[in-house]
Amino acid sequence: MSRDRTYLFLQHTCRIILVFGILSFINILSYAQDQSSSIFTGTNPGLNVQSTLSDITNQNPYSGSISNEKVVPGTIPLTLLDAINRGLKYNLGLYTSQTSEQTVQGARLKALADLIPNINARAADEVEQINLATFGLTIPGFPTIVGPFNIVDLRAYLTTPILDFQAINKWHSANQNVNAAKYGYRNARELVVVAVGFSYVQGLADQARVDAVDAQLKTAQTLYQQALDQKNAGVVPAIDLLRAQVEMQAQQQRLVTVRNDLDKQKLQLARIIGMPVGQPYTLAQQIPYTPAPQLTVDEAITRALHDRPDYAAAQARVRAAEFSTHAATSERLPRLGFNGDYGTTGRNLSNNHGTFTAAAAVTVPVFDGERIKGDIEQAQAALNQRKAEAEDMRGRIEYEVRAAFLDLNSAAEQVRVATSTLDLANQTLAQAQDRFRAGVTNNLEVVEAQEAVANSNDNLINSALQFNLAKLALARSLGVAERATKDFLGGNP
Numbered sequence: 001m002s003r004d005r006t007y008l009f010l011q012h013t014c015r016i017i018l019v020f021g022i023l024s025f026i027n028i029l030s031y032a033q034d035q036s037s038s039i040f041t042g043t044n045p046g047l048n049v050q051s052t053l054s055d056i057t058n059q060n061p062y063s064g065s066i067s068n069e070k071v072v073p074g075t076i077p078l079t080l081l082d083a084i085n086r087g088l089k090y091n092l093g094l095y096t097s098q099t100s101e102q103t104v105q106g107a108r109l110k111a112l113a114d115l116i117p118n119i120n121a122r123a124a125d126e127v128e129q130i131n132l133a134t135f136g137l138t139i140p141g142f143p144t145i146v147g148p149f150n151i152v153d154l155r156a157y158l159t160t161p162i163l164d165f166q167a168i169n170k171w172h173s174a175n176q177n178v179n180a181a182k183y184g185y186r187n188a189r190e191l192v193v194v195a196v197g198f199s200y201v202q203g204l205a206d207q208a209r210v211d212a213v214d215a216q217l218k219t220a221q222t223l224y225q226q227a228l229d230q231k232n233a234g235v236v237p238a239i240d241l242l243r244a245q246v247e248m249q250a251q252q253q254r255l256v257t258v259r260n261d262l263d264k265q266k267l268q269l270a271r272i273i274g275m276p277v278g279q280p281y282t283l284a285q286q287i288p289y290t291p292a293p294q295l296t297v298d299e300a301i302t303r304a305l306h307d308r309p310d311y312a313a314a315q316a317r318v319r320a321a322e323f324s325t326h327a328a329t330s331e332r333l334p335r336l337g338f339n340g341d342y343g344t345t346g347r348n349l350s351n352n353h354g355t356f357t358a359a360a361a362v363t364v365p366v367f368d369g370e371r372i373k374g375d376i377e378q379a380q381a382a383l384n385q386r387k388a389e390a391e392d393m394r395g396r397i398e399y400e401v402r403a404a405f406l407d408l409n410s411a412a413e414q415v416r417v418a419t420s421t422l423d424l425a426n427q428t429l430a431q432a433q434d435r436f437r438a439g440v441t442n443n444l445e446v447v448e449a450q451e452a453v454a455n456s457n458d459n460l461i462n463s464a465l466q467f468n469l470a471k472l473a474l475a476r477s478l479g480v481a482e483r484a485t486k487d488f489l490g491g492n493p
Contacts (some may be wrong), residue, residue, distance in 0.1 A: 062092070062093035062192060062272070063092075063271060063272060064091075066092055066274065067086075067090040069274065069276055069279075070276060075280040075281060076275075076281040078282065079284045082284075084192075084485065086196075086274055087193070087272055087274070088189060088192055088482075089274065091192045091196075093195075094192050097185045097187075097188035100181055101178075101182065101185050103181075104178050104181040105178060107174055108171075111167070111170045111171045111174035112171055114171070115161060115168065117159070118160065119157065121156045122156075125152050127147075127150055128151060129146070131144060131145055132145075151347065152344075152347065155343025155344075156342055157341045159338070161335065161336070164337070165326075165335075166333070166335070168330075169323045169326040173320045173323035174320075176317070176323060180313040180314075180316035181313075184310070187308075187309040190310075194476045194481050197472045197485050198472060199268055199272055200283070201468045202265055203266055203269055203283050204283055205464070205465040206262035207283055208464075209262070209461055213258050214255060216454050217251040217254075219450060220250075220251045223247065223248070223433075223446055224245055226437070227243075227245075236442065237442075243443055243447055247447045251454075254454075266281070297401065297405050300405065301398050303479075308477075308478075309479060311393050311394065314389055315390055318387055321379070321382050321383035324383070325376070325383050328372070328375040328376040328380075331368075334362050334363060334365075336360070336361070337360070339358075341357050342355075343356070404470060404476075407466070407470040408471060410470075411463060412467055414463035415460070422456040422457055422460050425452045425456040425457075429450055429452070431449075
């Protein structure tokens with residue numbers, strides 16, 4: 001009977017656990033569906049894709065700066081060259097690169113310390129008492145406790161390697177890492193120039209849009225006033241006045257939008273170059289259109305492989321990994337070193353005598369388990385990775401140069417076509433205005449022509465922007481952004 005009760009109790013318990021398990025699974029499934037639905041519909045208050053992407057972008061060190069400057073009265077004119085110089089002085093990405101270079105410089109000094117003599121000095125004034133019995137000395141009639149007595153010891157210690165191939169290779173590896181860091185700093189300067197150039201040119205394009213829309217608004221206001229006068233004179237119907245008013249208000253809305261875009265772009269540029277974000281300033285240049293450099297693709301690729309600091313840094317890292325592999329292999333070789341000391345010792349400074357120790361030692365690894373083999377395997381794996389990275393960068397450089405040339409040629413053609421289109425659109429607008437003033441047609445033709453001018457002007461600004469960005473990308477792909485940006489983008493105001 002007891003066994004039956006136990007069986008029923010266990011059966012009942014299992015049923016309860018099963019029911020709770022099913023209910024928990026249903027709740028979990030419902031919660032997962034709610035979460036997935038909120039992710040894709042944007043109803044989850046804790047997840048905002050646009051905000052997340054913006055945060056990631058803002059975490060780029062080249063988008064920040066470390067300047068503590070205060071806002072000064074008045075409006076500051078800012079040229080492209082001024083912006084680049086400020087970026088090279090205050091940009092956070094460049095500061096981070098400098099700290100990285102300092103880190104590898106410290107590692108190089110530590111590697112050098114294993115190759116040069118180390119000298120230490122010690123001065124001691126000791127009081128001792130010795131129990132001779134602990135050394136097994138028992139002399140009849142002589143006390144086993146000696147002391148206390150005073151000892152003064154002044155001594156210098158010398159430790160130096162004589163021949164250590166592992167330390168030598170580690171030092172060479174550290175030197176190559178320092179070279180890689182120096183090239184990395186040069187590459188950081190290139191990236192700062194690119195970041196500043198991109199932001200400045202985009203600001204110029206936004207400024208050009210503001211000027212263009214402002215001119216279009218004035219034209220629309222003139223058209224509206226003309227339609228109002230003709231409506232009051234009974235020459236045109238009310239629809240022409242309404243159409244002109246709609247066009248004028250559309251241009252007003254565009255002007256608000258492009259001015260906001262310009263102000264935000266200027267804030268971003270101020271963050272990059274270390275200018276206080278509340279400092280009023282103007283872009284003291286017009287959007288440039290200078291010819292592209294006269295280079296063939298093959299010449300550009302050869303030049304890029306020679307001048308790109310990031311490729312030189314990758315090659316330096318390969319050499320550092322090679323020396324690290326040699327260092328790991330050198331662990332199997334004997335090491336020769338010297339240890340010695342010299343000093344004076346005695347009961348006091350007036351009663352002392354010089355003493356020294358000198359020893360040369362050879363250390364030969366006999367059995368070190370698999371540690372040395374493991375170090376070699378790790379060093380070889382790191383070397384293979386560095387070689388693959390350098391080879392990949394070589395291919396990426398060629399891709400970037402070719403892509404920059406394609407973008408440059410395409411943008412130049414777009415600028416040519418957009419310039420011609422804008423000229424034709426302006427002629428069309430002038431003829432439409434003449435026809436409207438002569439009463440030949442209504443202002444619908446004028447409004448359409450004005451929209452065509454606005455679109456053509458915007459296309460020309462975008463084409464000029466893309467052309468300048470392509471030139472900047474070409475300068476970056478060649479590894480000469482810092483030297484060539486002024487020439488490529490017309491750095492003089």
